[in-house]
Amino acid sequence: MGLVKRGTVWWMDFMFHGARVRRSTGTSDKRLAAKILAKVTTQVVEGAFFDKAEEPNYTFGEMMKRYLAERSVLKAPKSRVRDGSALKHLLPIFGEMVLSEVTPKTLAAYRSQRRTAGAATATINKELQLVRHAFNVAMREWEWCHTNPMHRVALESAHNAVDRWLTEDEEVRLFQAAPPWLQEIMAFALNTGMRQGEILALQWQDVDFYRGTLVVMKSKNRERRTIPLNNIVFALLTEKKAAGREDGPVFVTGQGNPLKVRYLVRTFTKARNRAGIQDFRFHDLRHTFASRLVQRGIDLYKVQRLLGHKTGIMTQRYAHHCPESLRDGVRVLETPVCVGTNLTQPAVIDKGQRCKTLK
Numbered sequence: 001m002g003l004v005k006r007g008t009v010w011w012m013d014f015m016f017h018g019a020r021v022r023r024s025t026g027t028s029d030k031r032l033a034a035k036i037l038a039k040v041t042t043q044v045v046e047g048a049f050f051d052k053a054e055e056p057n058y059t060f061g062e063m064m065k066r067y068l069a070e071r072s073v074l075k076a077p078k079s080r081v082r083d084g085s086a087l088k089h090l091l092p093i094f095g096e097m098v099l100s101e102v103t104p105k106t107l108a109a110y111r112s113q114r115r116t117a118g119a120a121t122a123t124i125n126k127e128l129q130l131v132r133h134a135f136n137v138a139m140r141e142w143e144w145c146h147t148n149p150m151h152r153v154a155l156e157s158a159h160n161a162v163d164r165w166l167t168e169d170e171e172v173r174l175f176q177a178a179p180p181w182l183q184e185i186m187a188f189a190l191n192t193g194m195r196q197g198e199i200l201a202l203q204w205q206d207v208d209f210y211r212g213t214l215v216v217m218k219s220k221n222r223e224r225r226t227i228p229l230n231n232i233v234f235a236l237l238t239e240k241k242a243a244g245r246e247d248g249p250v251f252v253t254g255q256g257n258p259l260k261v262r263y264l265v266r267t268f269t270k271a272r273n274r275a276g277i278q279d280f281r282f283h284d285l286r287h288t289f290a291s292r293l294v295q296r297g298i299d300l301y302k303v304q305r306l307l308g309h310k311t312g313i314m315t316q317r318y319a320h321h322c323p324e325s326l327r328d329g330v331r332v333l334e335t336p337v338c339v340g341t342n343l344t345q346p347a348v349i350d351k352g353q354r355c356k357t358l359k
Contacts (some may be wrong), residue, residue: 005031006101012037022057022098058144060102061095066142067134076197076218077261087126091115099138099145104152107131111156121156122169128155163189163317164280165288166190182267184236186285191233193289193307195219196282200259202250207237216308225308294318 004013004067012023023040035123038169058355064087072083093110094102107128114124132150139145155342166174171190175183185199193215194202201218208214212229218223229237240250266281286307304315 003037005030011019012040020132030077031349057098057100057139060099061091061097063093063138063144065133067137071137078197082126083130086130089119090127090131101137102131102135102149104149107149107153112209113276116154125155128153152191163287163291164284165291166280168250170275170277170280170312174271174277175275178271179267181251181254182264182271185264187236188233188251189228189282189285190289192227193286193293194227195286196261196264200251200261200264204241204245204247204250207250209234209238209241219308223308223310225305245325258292277291290315290318312358 001065002013002287004011006024008028009028010025010027012033013024014021027036029032032163048325068083068087072080075083090110093113094106097106104299111128113125114127126149132148135145135148135150137306139148149226159272173188187201188194189196192199192214198216198219202214206215212234213226214229216225216227237250243255244252251258253263266280272280290307294300297305300312300315300319303318304312307315309315
């Protein structure tokens with residue numbers, strides 16, 4: 001057994017059952033570290049230091065490599081890209097660290113460093129959430145570690161919920177600036193509320209013209225949902241069906257190839273810029289769909305089902321679009337309750353603002 005200094009902290013370094021074990025003493029005081037090492041030496045000899053064979057000393061980089069191969073690959077394409085982007089920032093800091101070296105303190109320092117560098121709150125949280133999930137998998141399924149340091153690290157407070165919808169004037173300008181194939185997709189999004197990935201993944205076999213519905217097979221939360229087709233979408237799909245193939249993706253390029261997300265986003269961004277529209281993303285077409293439903297009096301539960309939200313929390317952001325649904329709550333005050341009157345009978349206010357009880 002011996003002591004090795006890593007940074008400012010002394011680490012124990014010894015062999016156990018043919019495997020190398022490195023454990024932090026948690027102190028930069030060499031004398032205290034030597035006492036801890038002596039105590040551990042005694043415990044190892046007595047067989048009391050390990051409840052079972054010590055966990056292998058996997059690094060953060062090894063954990064993330066396996067996570068990408070086994071778990072990230074199961075995610076939606078955009079989520080896989082996001083994981084890769086997050087690791088570009090995480091690996092230079094934690095990649096060579098043994099898992100036991102990744103502590104709440106080092107993660108909190110990373111959070112502060114990213115904030116200082118100007119990273120968006122949502123970006124920082126996505127990176128930390130990736131670390132949390134990877135550690136959970138490594139702890140519960142792979143038995144690579146005993147604890148998850150992210151359980152003691154708070155995420156950044158985020159107040160960046162986007163509630164942007166398209167005005168009628170902006171809609172006219174956007175459609176005029178877009179090519180025909182993009183106009184079809186935007187009209188489809190505005191009338192179904194489907195996500196970008198769900199639209200591109202839609203297959204002709206998922207459309208039921210007889211029932212006037214379509215089924216979202218690949219949703220963000222991995223649950224199928226059925227969306228009824230209104231006349232606009234039904235006519236759009238009928239026209240495409242008559243002019244195209246009867247199988248494969250519904251929306252394709254002019255050459256009949258599947259549309260790529262990057263090509264769609266790039267073309268949409270160009271059309272938006274030509275139309276002179278600010279701060280509007282393709283995903284905001286989904287917000288527009290939901291906002292317009294609520295503005296027309298559709299209750300939030302139906303909106304939740306159409307959007308595919310598991311709970312009503314996400315759908316609540318649209319509640320302010322329909323103040324009329326709250327009007328009856330304040331109208332009860334139009335009938336005042338007067339002290340000293342018979343409260344079982346309705347009361348009115350006369351021209352002199354004196355309370356009178358109807359006989």
